[in-house]
Amino acid sequence: MGWLEGQVALVTGGTGGIGKAIVRRYVAEGARVGVMARDSEQLSVLRMELGDAIVTIQGDVASYQDNQRAVATVLEAFGRLDTFVGNAAVFDYFTRLDRIAPEDFESAFQRLFATNVQGYLLGARSCIDALRESRGSMIFTLSNSAFYAGGGGILYVTAKHALVGMIRQLAYELAPDIRVNGVAPGATNTPMKSLEGLNQRSVPLNQIPGFEEGAAQSVPLQRIAEPEDHTGHYVLLASRENSGLTTANIIHSDGGWEIRSAGARSPRKP
Numbered sequence: 195m196g197w198l199e200g201q202v203a204l205v206t207g208g209t210g211g212i213g214k215a216i217v218r219r220y221v222a223e224g225a226r227v228g229v230m231a232r233d234s235e236q237l238s239v240l241r242m243e244l245g246d247a248i249v250t251i252q253g254d255v256a257s258y259q260d261n262q263r264a265v266a267t268v269l270e271a272f273g274r275l276d277t278f279v280g281n282a283a284v285f286d287y288f289t290r291l292d293r294i295a296p297e298d299f300e301s302a303f304q305r306l307f308a309t310n311v312q313g314y315l316l317g318a319r320s321c322i323d324a325l326r327e328s329r330g331s332m333i334f335t336l337s338n339s340a341f342y343a344g345g346g347g348i349l350y351v352t353a354k355h356a357l358v359g360m361i362r363q364l365a366y367e368l369a370p371d372i373r374v375n376g377v378a379p380g381a382t383n384t385p386m387k388s389l390e391g392l393n394q395r396s397v398p399l400n401q402i403p404g405f406e407e408g409a410a411q412s413v414p415l416q417r418i419a420e421p422e423d424h425t426g427h428y429v430l431l432a433s434r435e436n437s438g439l440t441t442a443n444i445i446h447s448d449g450g451w452e453i454r455s456a457g458a459r460s461p462r463k464p
């Protein structure tokens with residue numbers, strides 16, 4: 195028996211690095227999953243892999259109508275919703291405030307926040323009734339950039355910090371019916387894309403030369419995360435049996451960023 199037998203989840207950004215790993219793990223734990231993402235081709239490939247265990251929704255998380263359609267599709271296919279995972283986001287390729295042309299700022303801010311913050315809130319808003327009915331939970335993908343500087347540029351880090359407050363306030367507003375928690379991954383081997391047009395040098399995250407080595411060297415556990423490293427936390431937080439009294443909590447999954455100056459950086463033994 196899996197930990198999520200009989201449960202139903204909706205995962206946004208479910209075709210990306212971390213989202214796809216969550217979807218696969220949820221299915222392996224016995225859940226049926228609605229997968230929302232922008233790219234219909236990638237959604238079709240995932241549907242071929244996972245079959246009737248998933249339904250796919252092509253849409254933009256920044257749109258309330260698309261979020262509503264995603265929830266309606268899941269309810270129609272599976273009859274209930276137990277867990278909403280807000281996960282879709284874009285990066286800013288470490289772009290500093292003084293490198294954003296003032297005339298581009300308003301548009302860049304609105305586009306990044308529309309996906310990374312508004313997208314989470316609209317997803318949450320669309321799920322409230324269904325999650326109240328199931329006494330389910332929400333789980334949001336944050337980042338070490340929700341707590342520390344330097345893991346992104348000004349827009350990404352500001353947006354991720356805002357989500358800490360969002361989780362606390364949502365947990366406050368939705369108790370006792372719905373638990374609200376987060377997972378904060380550190381650097382992870384995915385092709386996360388940056389906001390279009392913000393930085394001409396931008397490439398997908400795991401194509402930055404030296405990204406993997408740099409990420410490994412900056413944390414005590416000395417390796418970059420693979421998307422699968424985080425998925426157990428999403429299972430735990432979705433499981434009423436195993437985390438039924440946990441809300442307003444954020445699990446760090448980042449190789450020990452908090453204690454990164456601790457201990458000797460001796461090379462790993464073979």
Ligand SMILES: NC(=O)c1ccc[n+]([C@@H]2O[C@H](COP(=O)([O-])OP(=O)(O)OC[C@H]3O[C@@H](n4cnc5c(N)ncnc54)[C@H](O)[C@@H]3O)[C@@H](O)[C@H]2O)c1
Nearest residue numbers: 207209210211212232254255282283337381382384386387
């Ligand atoms: N990769 C990392 O190092 C890292 C570290 C910490 C946190 N995160 C967070 O993990 C989450 C997933 O990122 P990832 O690394 O898997 O990136 P990814 O680019 O591989 O996946 C992102 C997914 O979100 C989707 N998406 C983006 N904008 C969307 C929109 N407007 N509407 C619908 N779908 C949209 C993409 O299609 C894709 O499926 C994000 O919240 C990111 O901030 C990533």
